[in-house]
Amino acid sequence: MHEFLLSSAGASPEKPAVIEADPEGGLRTLSYGGLKRRTQEYAAALDALGLDVGDRVILESDTSASAIAAFLACSSLGLTFVPVTPSTPRERLLAVIGAAEPALYLQASDGKRTDLPEGLGTGRFGPEGLLVERAPAPRVRHRREVLTTDPAYMIFTSGTTGRPKGVIMTHRAIIAFYRGMLERSFVTAEDRVATTSPLQFDFSLLDIGLALGSGATVVPVPRARLPWPRRFLQFLADTGATQVNGAPSIWRPALRHEAAALAELTQLRGILYSGEAFPPPEIRHLQRLRPGIRIVNCFGSTESVACTFTDVPNPLPEDVDRLSIGRAHTGADITLVGEDGRVVHSPGAVGEIHLRSAALFSGYWGDPETTGRALVPDPLNPRSGQLVFRSGDLAYRDEEGQLFFCGRADSMAKIRGNRVELGEVERRLLGHPAVAAAAALALPAGDDHVLGAFLVLAPDADEPSAAQLTAFVAETLPAYMVPQELRVLNSLPTTPNGKTDRAKLLATFTPVTV
The missing domain is CATH 3.40.50.12780 (ANL, N-terminal domain)
Structure with missing residues (x-):
C-alpha cells in the first residue's frame, strides 16, 4: 500500500x-x-x-x-x-x-x-x-x-x-x-x-x-x-x-x-x-x-x-427520480441472486448483490462464523473454490444493465452516509434500566432518513425523557448512531414468526418534515 x-x-x-x-x-x-x-x-x-x-x-x-x-x-x-x-x-x-x-x-x-x-x-x-x-x-x-x-x-x-x-x-x-x-x-x-x-x-x-x-x-x-x-x-x-x-x-x-x-x-x-x-x-x-x-x-x-x-447525467432530466448505482468497477463483477438462491437475469428482477473481485476483505477479525456467511462460494461456479462477497444489498438491473439499489436484506441502515447496524443501537437502548424492548429503524425525513427507535418500557419504570435516553446512548455510541426520533409504545408489533414487524412500525410513523 x-x-x-x-x-x-x-x-x-x-x-x-x-x-x-x-x-x-x-x-x-x-x-x-x-x-x-x-x-x-x-x-x-x-x-x-x-x-x-x-x-x-x-x-x-x-x-x-x-x-x-x-x-x-x-x-x-x-x-x-x-x-x-x-x-x-x-x-x-x-x-x-x-x-x-x-x-x-x-x-x-x-x-x-x-x-x-x-x-x-x-x-x-x-x-x-x-x-x-x-x-x-x-x-x-x-x-x-x-x-x-x-x-x-x-x-x-x-x-x-x-x-x-x-x-x-x-x-x-x-x-x-x-x-x-x-x-x-x-x-x-x-x-x-x-x-x-x-x-x-x-x-x-x-x-x-x-x-x-x-x-x-x-x-x-x-x-x-x-x-x-x-x-x-x-x-x-x-x-x-x-x-x-x-x-x-x-x-x-x-x-x-x-x-x-x-x-x-x-x-x-x-x-x-x-x-x-x-x-x-x-x-x-x-x-x-x-x-x-x-x-x-x-x-x-x-x-x-x-x-x-x-x-450522474448532466443535466439530470426532470422526469428522473431514481438514480442508478451503475456497474461494477474495472476488475470486479456483480451477480444478483434471488431469495430462492437462483441467479437473477431478468431486467427488473430484484436480487442480492454478490460481488466477485480481487478487492475483497479477507474476513472479520476473530469471527469465522460471520465471515463464512459473507464470503460464500461463487453462485455461478460453486465448485471452483472461488469466494464472492454476499453483500446484503438488494438491487435490480434495467434493460441496459444498469443497477438500481433497492435496500438491505438485513438490518443495516445508512444514516447521514454512515453505516449503522440497527442491532447495536437496540442493544445499547436495552441497557437502560427503564427499557424492556427496542426496535431501531431508518425513518423517512423528506429526501433523507433519520435514525429512530420504538421503545417499550419495563413494568413500573419511570419514563425517561428523550434527552436522558439520547444522552445514555451517546455515552457509548457515536453521534450518527444516536436516535433522533424516539417513540414509546405499549408493545412492539410482531410478524407471524415472532420477529419485530418493522414494516408495521414504519406504517405507524409520520414522516419528519425537513
Missing part, C-alpha cells in the same frame, strides 16, 4: 501531496518528497520497537498529512493500522481495543486521550515526529518481509451482535480496488481532492488513494468547518479544491444557505458521493449552480470499499 501511494514521490518529489489547515488558521503544504521522508521517520521510530508483521496499531486522528504518513509507516513494516477518531466514545474505543488487542496506540500530537488501558503501548505523532510515550510489551518478531497478502488495515463497523466488527483488508485487495477505481479517471495529477470523511471510515481511504494514486493532492477538510456552509465553502476556495468527496448531506446546508458562494467555486470540477442517496432536486440545483460539473455516484460496503461507480 505504501509503495503504491508514494509512487509519485520519486518522479515529482516537490509536488504538493497534502494541503491542510494549520493551527493558526492558515494553510500548510507537505510535498510528496516530504510525505515520504515523514513516513520513513515514523517507520524508523516504529521499527525500533520490535513489532512483528501483523501486529495491530490503533491510529487516533482526523485525516491529516501526519495521519497519512503514520498509516503508510505502518504499511511499510507490515503493521495493521486500525483508524479511530478523536470523537469515538470511550466505551466503544475500549471495545475496539479489546477486540483488536493492539500492540500500540498512536494519537495525533494534539490528541486529548489520556485514560488508555495499562499495558498498552502509547505514542503521539505530528509534524515534529513520532514520540513513543509508553513502550509496548516485548514482542517476538517472527517475520520481517511484508507480503501483499498481509493485512494492511482493519476498520471496525457496527456489528449485529452489538459489538464492533473488524473488517480486514489486505494490501493486495486495497491496491486492486485503487487500480479499478483509477481506471475511471475521476481526477488528474493536477487536481486537489477534498476529503470530508472521518479517517475511521473506508471512504477516507478511497479519497486518499484516489488523490495520491493519481499524483494529485489530498485536501482534508477540517471537521469543525463541515457543519458551517460558509466556512466549508471558504476552505474549498482557499485550498483551490477541484474535487470534493463525501456524503450528499455535506452539500445540503450550502445549497440552502450559500448558493451564491457555491456558484462562485469556479475551480470545482468534480464531486464523488457515497453512503446515501443524493436527492435529484438537490443534484439539479447543484448542476445549475456549477454547470458542467461531474458528479459520480459511488456505491459499496467497507468489505470492498466500493463496488460500483456511475456518472
